[in-house]
């Protein structure tokens with residue numbers, strides 16, 4: 001596969017056809033109410049250059065799966081690998097470095113810094129990863145999500161949907177090996193939502209990035225190459241190249 005010139009220098013992570021492997025992952029939260037098993041023996045490989053939607057009823061473990069796959073939380077059991085690198089074998093510093101160079105995450109709460117402008121928020125992760133900030137590329141990322149007029153605004157001066165789009169521009173600008181997004185279209189109107197989904201699909205189809213997106217919306221999931229269904233912390237189904245009607249039908253079977 002050819003790589004665009006703007007991608008970071010390859011590391012061992014980039015040589016594998018598999019972007020992310022979840023190998024027998026279980027994750028249990030310990031809270032005052034007791035132990036909550038959020039994931040129970042999840043095994044899955046996310047192939048490089050694919051776009052996967054993760055669906056399932058509320059509380060089925062979708063966000064946990066994303067957090068664990070992105071190395072934001074260490075699983076109670078099992079192994080996560082990014083390419084050939086086992087995340088469990090890395091120190092916190094090594095993990096942070098790997099995450100900064102290879103992954104981007106669009107959170108449900110957008111995690112923007114209020115003190116920085118939209119432009120500065122988009123540029124920040126690249127700066128933290130020690131890369132030179134290409135101003136034109138930052139502006140282009142903001143243009144792609146329709147915010148070219150708002151580059152100087154700070155998050156408190158933007159609507160929820162606009163903040164969500166800044167978070168998406170920030171992830172796209174990094175051109176990460178793997179892009180994780182938790183409900184990235186949740187706060188968006190139909191047309192901005194569609195645009196964002198097209199951008200995510202383009203990231204995988206055109207640039208060979210791997211995209212993993214949690215969503216409740218069958219229409220959003222239909223933009224992905226495949227959809228995984230979670231229930232009670234386990235993968236209970238998978239659809240390939242399905243349309244929104246098929247995805248919705250599978251979801252309603254699960255929710256019965």
Ligand SMILES: Nc1ncnc2c1ncn2[C@@H]1O[C@H](COP(=O)(O)OP(=O)(O)OP(=O)(O)O)[C@@H](O)[C@H]1O
Nearest residue numbers: 029030031036038057058059060061062063064065
């Ligand atoms: N920090 C936490 N402490 C204790 N339990 C948690 C914590 N985070 C999640 N859980 C529990 O783990 C289970 C899975 O949660 P998770 O957020 O992964 O589900 P989800 O499928 O993303 O849900 P939703 O669609 O409602 O966002 C739920 O039972 C939830 O209550």
